[in-house]
Amino acid sequence: MGYDVTIFEAFHKSGGVLVYGIPQFRLPKEIVAAEIENLTKMGVKIVNNAIIGKSITVDELFEEGYEAVFIGSGAGLPQFLHIPGENLLGVYSANELLTRTNLMKAYRDDYDTPIKHFHRVAVVGAGNVAMDAARVAKRLGAEHVYITYRRGRDELPARKEEVEHAEAEGIEFNLLNNPCAIHGDEDGHVTGIELIRQELGEPDEKGRRKPVAVPDSNWVLDVDTVIIAIGTSPNPLIRNTTEGLTFTRKGGIEADEGGVTSRPGVFAGGDAVTGSATVILAMGAGKAGAKSIDEYIKSKK
Ligand SMILES: Cc1cc2nc3c(=O)[nH]c(=O)nc-3n(C[C@H](O)[C@H](O)[C@H](O)COP(=O)(O)OP(=O)(O)OC[C@H]3O[C@@H](n4cnc5c(N)ncnc54)[C@H](O)[C@@H]3O)c2cc1C
The missing domain is CATH 3.50.50.60 (FAD/NAD(P)-binding domain)
Structure with missing residues (x-):
């Protein structure tokens, strides 16, 4: 859609559970690497070792000039x-x-x-x-x-x-x-x-x-x-450092099907919203979130 996009990833390597959770014998990492390379070729910037809520907060991202933030931080906190x-x-x-x-x-x-x-x-x-x-x-x-x-x-x-x-x-x-x-x-x-x-x-x-x-x-x-291995829930770091969001009883960010949260300009999807689910649902939530962000930014102009 023509926007400048930056991904902030806590780990030194991008890809989420597809890289650190699902073993190589089930999902070869070369497949994930090729997908990530496609993104960077499209101009998406990736900043690794950046923990939102510690290195920089959601509020500070807005102060830096980002018009919208999508939270897709997964459900990596083990029970x-x-x-x-x-x-x-x-x-x-x-x-x-x-x-x-x-x-x-x-x-x-x-x-x-x-x-x-x-x-x-x-x-x-x-x-x-x-x-x-x-x-x-x-x-x-x-x-x-x-x-x-x-x-x-x-x-x-x-x-x-x-x-x-x-x-x-x-x-x-x-x-x-x-x-x-x-x-x-x-x-x-x-x-x-x-x-x-x-x-x-x-x-x-x-x-x-x-x-x-x-x-x-x-x-x-x-x-x-x-x-x-009895389940995971969303890490509370972003919850504890971001004003204006509401959360489910299990710690997920409350968002509608388009990823729209209770805070204008902040969108969310994937396991961070649903709790541990599937890759395809997380990818779908990313697409829905992108559409909502486009509508939000256009509506402001
Ligand atoms: C072992 C295992 C096997 C699985 N097998 C399957 C399967 O076979 N099929 C299937 O469909 N699903 C499977 N799943 C579930 C699937 O992997 C997840 O539903 C999916 O990856 C969720 O995607 P996501 O983008 O929401 O979150 P994630 O993949 O968890 O990605 C979230 C990313 O956000 C980063 N992050 C977290 N907090 C911060 C922060 N504060 N600042 C910056 N970055 C942050 C994390 O480091 C991570 O890279 C499996 C899960 C696990 C754990």
Whole structure:
């Protein structure tokens, strides 16, 4: 549409989850790099290592002369279980594990990024991110990787193909088990995850049968690493540094289908609005946001 566009990206590399989250074996990074190169060829400027809310705020962008701001900062804040032992050495969020390996190339000798050499890994959660984390852990050399999930096979939230690929690669499914504690040794390293067996009870409001703990069924699965993959939410940094926006109960920016927020000139879309969703929805939100920005800028003139 002829506007000057600048992207401010917190990481040293652009591409979001497509670069730091989704592993190379599912989405070759060369494809993402080619897309980003197309943007720069079109004249889009990209400023890396720029954290909005820290390096510069949304208000300061307007002061610098930007006429509109689109917030597409994703949902990169991992959720945790809040159980004892979660701070032990050897507990990762899926985000951290994936970022260390995908973006920071921890598996390569010519990179300094440290990663634990693990043998027995429990992944808590059973969505697509859990499957990616499990398959990455396996590729990093783990002998046993267990997907630990409180519901049963019919309730697995991951896409069927992702489950099949994980199984084909030897990922073990430890279903109907809910973690209640992570155990460690005197040096603070993980030694096991304590689980409570579950049975499926009545369906919840979404129709999914609720897991119910079986009394006195606790047991400990011996592992040296626990990866938590139970979901993410939008990082509160922009929320805490930008006036005039409203937010959903889960921390997403409130915006309509065109990305229009409660603050004139500020637009938003993708996971930052919806919470963790899909690439295609985020791309669609970007297009809708661009249209709304065009209408907004024209209406001011
Ligand atoms: C492991 C994993 C696997 C997935 N697999 C699939 C899949 O197979 N298919 C699918 O459709 N979807 C998948 N998804 C979901 C999909 O990747 C996301 O829905 C999509 O990337 C959202 O795009 P986005 O642009 O809204 O956010 P993101 O891709 O998260 O991009 C947000 C960008 O904003 C940057 N940022 C954040 N805060 C700031 C700030 N304050 N200042 C500057 N920059 C900031 C981040 O560094 C990031 O680069 C997966 C997600 C994960 C985590």
